[in-house]
Amino acid sequence: MKEFDFIKQITPSFYKQSSVVKGIGDDGAVIKPPNGHELVVVADAMVEGVHFSLDYMSFHDVGHRVLAANVSDLCAMGSTPLYYIVTISVPTQYTKEDISQLYNGMQGLAKSFNMDLIGGDTTSSDQLMISITAFGSVLSNQKRLRSQAELGDLVFVTGYLGESGYGLHLLEKKEPDSYFINRHKRPVPRYHFIQASSRIDRLSLNDISDGISTELNEIAEASSVDITINYSQLPVHTDMATLQEDWLRELVLSAGEDFELVGTCSKEAWVQLEDACHQFNIPITSIGQVRMQAGERPTVKLREEERDIVLDREGYEHS
Amino acid sequence: MKEFDFIKQITPSFYKQSSVVKGIGDDGAVIKPPNGHELVVVADAMVEGVHFSLDYMSFHDVGHRVLAANVSDLCAMGSTPLYYIVTISVPTQYTKEDISQLYNGMQGLAKSFNMDLIGGDTTSSDQLMISITAFGSVLSNQKRLRSQAELGDLVFVTGYLGESGYGLHLLEKKEPDSYFINRHKRPVPRYHFIQASSRIDRLSLNDISDGISTELNEIAEASSVDITINYSQLPVHTDMATLQEDWLRELVLSAGEDFELVGTCSKEAWVQLEDACHQFNIPITSIGQVRMQAGERPTVKLREEERDIVLDREGYEHS
Numbered sequence: 159m160k161e162f163d164f165i166k167q168i169t170p171s172f173y174k175q176s177s178v179v180k181g182i183g184d185d186g187a188v189i190k191p192p193n194g195h196e197l198v199v200v201a202d203a204m205v206e207g208v209h210f211s212l213d214y215m216s217f218h219d220v221g222h223r224v225l226a227a228n229v230s231d232l233c234a235m236g237s238t239p240l241y242y243i244v245t246i247s248v249p250t251q252y253t254k255e256d257i258s259q260l261y262n263g264m265q266g267l268a269k270s271f272n273m274d275l276i277g278g279d280t281t282s283s284d285q286l287m288i289s290i291t292a293f294g295s296v297l298s299n300q301k302r303l304r305s306q307a308e309l310g311d312l313v314f315v316t317g318y319l320g321e322s323g324y325g326l327h328l329l330e331k332k333e334p335d336s337y338f339i340n341r342h343k344r345p346v347p348r349y350h351f352i353q354a355s356s357r358i359d360r361l362s363l364n365d366i367s368d369g370i371s372t373e374l375n376e377i378a379e380a381s382s383v384d385i386t387i388n389y390s391q392l393p394v395h396t397d398m399a400t401l402q403e404d405w406l407r408e409l410v411l412s413a414g415e416d417f418e419l420v421g422t423c424s425k426e427a428w429v430q431l432e433d434a435c436h437q438f439n440i441p442i443t444s445i446g447q448v449r450m451q452a453g454e455r456p457t458v459k460l461r462e463e464e465r466d467i468v469l470d471r472e473g474y475e476h477s
Numbered sequence: 478m479k480e481f482d483f484i485k486q487i488t489p490s491f492y493k494q495s496s497v498v499k500g501i502g503d504d505g506a507v508i509k510p511p512n513g514h515e516l517v518v519v520a521d522a523m524v525e526g527v528h529f530s531l532d533y534m535s536f537h538d539v540g541h542r543v544l545a546a547n548v549s550d551l552c553a554m555g556s557t558p559l560y561y562i563v564t565i566s567v568p569t570q571y572t573k574e575d576i577s578q579l580y581n582g583m584q585g586l587a588k589s590f591n592m593d594l595i596g597g598d599t600t601s602s603d604q605l606m607i608s609i610t611a612f613g614s615v616l617s618n619q620k621r622l623r624s625q626a627e628l629g630d631l632v633f634v635t636g637y638l639g640e641s642g643y644g645l646h647l648l649e650k651k652e653p654d655s656y657f658i659n660r661h662k663r664p665v666p667r668y669h670f671i672q673a674s675s676r677i678d679r680l681s682l683n684d685i686s687d688g689i690s691t692e693l694n695e696i697a698e699a700s701s702v703d704i705t706i707n708y709s710q711l712p713v714h715t716d717m718a719t720l721q722e723d724w725l726r727e728l729v730l731s732a733g734e735d736f737e738l739v740g741t742c743s744k745e746a747w748v749q750l751e752d753a754c755h756q757f758n759i760p761i762t763s764i765g766q767v768r769m770q771a772g773e774r775p776t777v778k779l780r781e782e783e784r785d786i787v788l789d790r791e792g793y794e795h796s
Contacts, residue, residue, distance in 0.1 A: 179515055183699070184623050185553040185684060186519035188615070191510065196498055199595065200505035201610065203564040205602045234504040245522040245564075245608040276518065283524045284604050289564040291520065291610040296507070304503050365504060380502070 164254060164280060168261050173274045175240050187276040189241065195295040200231035202367075203289035212286075214329040217256045219343040220288070221263025227367060228292035229271060230347040230417040234365035236302035237294030238352060239271045244290055247283030260288070271349055300356065302363035302421065307381035311362070311422035311448035314431070316348050317441050318395040319370060320406065323413025338397075345417040354434040361431075363421035369414035371458065375471045377422065378456035385422075387446030387469075389462040411460070411469065422448050483573060483599060487580050492593045494559050506595040508560065514614040519550035521686075522608035531605075533648040536575045538662040539607070540582025546686060547611035548590060549666040549736040553684035555621035556613030557671060558590045563609055566602030579607070590668055619675065621682035621740065626700035630681070630741035630767035633750070635667050636760050637714040638689060639725065642732025657716075664736045673753040680750075682740035688733035690777065694790045696741065697775035704741075706765030706788075708781040730779070730788065741767050 169182040180188035191197045204210060204224045212220070225242060232239050244264065248257055261275075268275065273292075325342030333339065347365075355361055362381060364373040370392075378385045392410050401409070423431055428444065435442040451457070459466040488501040499507035510516045523529060523543045531539070544561060551558050563583065567576055580594075587594065592611075644661030652658065666684070674680055681700060683692040689711075697704045711729050720728070742750055747763065754761040770776070778785040 179617075180620070180622065185550040185682075186517045186556075186613075188515050188517050188554070188620060190515045190617075196507050196509045197516070198505045198507050199562060199610075199612075201562045201564050201596055201598045203566065203598045203600050203608065205566050205600050207603070208601055231504040235507070237505075243518060243520045243610055245520050245610075247522065247524050247606055277520055279520045279522045279608070281522050281524050282527055283606060284526070285602055287566055287602060287606055289522065289598070289608040291518075291562055291564075293518075294505075298498075298509075301499070301507060303499065363504075 164257065167258065168275065170275060174272045175274050178241065178274055178276055181274065181276045189276070192295055194297070196298055196301070198232055198235045198237035198294040198296055199291060200228050200235070201289065201291045202227045202231060203287065206286035214332070215343055217259035218263035221260040222267050222344050224288045224290055225264040225267050226345045226347050226417060228290045229267070229349065230365040230367065232292055232294035233347050233349055233352055234302065234363050234419060235294065235296060236300050236352055236361070236363065237296035239273045239349070240293045240295055241274045241276045242268065242290055242292040243276060244278040244288065246278065247281045247285070247287040249284055249286060250282060252286065302361045304362055304364055304377045304380035306360050307362035307377050307383050307422040307448050308424070309383060309448060309450055310425065312425055312428045312444050313385060313387055313422050313446035313448065314428070314442055314444050315370065315393060315418060315420045316351060317416065317418040318393045319416060319418070320398060320409030320413050321395060322415040323409045324398055342415070345415070347417050348419050348440065350438045351419055351435070351440055354438040354440060355431055357434070358423055358427045358431055361421050361423050363419055366416045366418045366420055367414055369412035370420055371411050371469045372414070372471045373420050374458045374469070378458050382451055382456055384449040384451050384457045384459065385446060386449060386459045386461050386466065389460055391443065391445045393441065393443040412472065483576065486577065487594065489594060493591045494593050497560065497593055497595055500593065500595045508595070511614055513616070515617055515620070517551055517554045517556035517613040517615055518610060519547050519554070520608065520610045521546045521550060522606065525605035533651070534662055536578035537582035540579040541586050541663050543607045543609055544583040544586050545664045545666050545736060547609045548586070548668065549684040549686065551611055551613035552666050552668055552671055553621065553682050553738060554613065554615060555619050555671055555680070555682065556615035558592045558668070559612045559614055560593045560595045561587065561609050561611040562595060563597040563607065565597065566600045566604070566606040568603055568605060569601060571605065621680045623681055623683055623696045623699035625679050626681035626696050626702050626741040626767050627743070628702060628767060628769055629744065631744055631747045631763050632704055632706055632739070632741050632765035632767065633747070633761055633763050634689065634712060634737060634739045635670060635754070636735065636737040637712045638735060638737070639717060639728030639732050640714060641734040642728045643717055661734070664734070666736050667738050667759065669757045670738055670754070670759055673757040673759060674750055676753070677742055677746045677750055680740050680742050682738055685735045685737045685739055686733055688731040689739055690730050690788045691733070691790045692739050693777045693788070697777050701770055701775055703768040703770050703776045703778065704765060705768060705778045705780050705785065708779055710762065710764045712760065712762040731791065
């Protein structure tokens, strides 16, 4: 694959974002972010054999998925996606057509959010690896930080939990394509949540990349609060409700990669948020409460049949 | 290596750049670039076995080198370095100490430019790979683009050519440390050139990462001009002048990775630039001229003993 020809091929003929002063084609891109806005920058990399397998995912799927992970981070910061940069390391056995498909996967998703590819780097390697840096804009008072949870907040989550993990299991078993498989291969970040929640003053927010246990622990730690969630309230797709109980539990608490959003807001804001999400057709569920930090460290607890167990970052449970 | 602990370790206790609103520790970083400035974004990745070997470079060297490549791109755009983001894929056989050394290498260089590490991602892999996105700020009218060469310009280059390539050769031969080896292991980007050239209205500029033949072809193509350089004027370190002639020629024209700057400016500006570079102790040499595009495509020519030969992007010569 000749790098020079390839760059020419992926260089867009025009940029959708007017804040792109200079796109691909020099030592770097030049941007002038919208006045009065702050710029959010996220980075997420995926490696073949670690984050995906080409045995059951196409190059197009992989491209889609790695950009989706980045856009999900932008959404979790409350920012509107703008641009992305791709560095990619490609083993020699992959063809130009393979890598074109991978970029097509990214561009397909980018298009629906008006995002521009503004730069990158292509190198060779023994293992396919894609690293993306993505940019979003946010008004200063609409940043959604992990540190913004407050005592008395409700905890909420969008969508249904464990779907991507279940989809991966079906993929590995070589089941035919289905809703759950698609949730793993082509997750769609909760882009419209940014608009739905734009009138809420304060939200703490995380996207579910590593499992809800990790994400809630991050919010608890950053906000110095305890969080209690109720197992019976965790949203599960009806077609997954019949799965073996321990497995379902693991999928729901720890599987991650659903790219749903989890966060907290005041009880007053919750009424407004639930209504707005309904209008945008975003499933949203209240799953718990933010409490005062009781012990030495912020803690996440899972309440089940009136018993509390501690959930650590990895989703392991301690009595 | 536990990712969570490691991120804690590399998170700075404060940020030198006041435009960092939120650094490491959420789904993304938040920045508010200086008013009136544009933001330059560059990306450069290095892969073990492709761009470096740990047989002859330390983890510290590798960290230094990959950030230097990015800062060099920022300088080639005329921008002042601000922040950087690192995604790194690490094979399990490398220890936390190894990777700390790699980050130390980056941080050592970053410190001299007041750059902040503001985010990143860490994954596992079979092959060490480091991808950096770096940010700089520039006033709108001080961007240094490849497309800004004009008829009648002089062509200039900073420093001496082929030093990094020669250093790599010495390293591979396991020679003891020397000036040239250090030029390969720890190149220092031409940061002060930005200040030295700040009063010049217009410059075309590229950094020499792929060899001067590639870089000059990029300027010629972006500016739709021909460029002629004179072989006898190309700056070569006196200790390299005795190398076998064909080898020296290849090092000077094609080896690259010197991270020197090559560009063009008007004859009037050249007097000013030469003087300013002298004050900043930056060696700078005039090596040729920008001419009208004579043929169908922009062309770079090497003039030697009153004979012109065409230099393509790879540095191959055609009569």
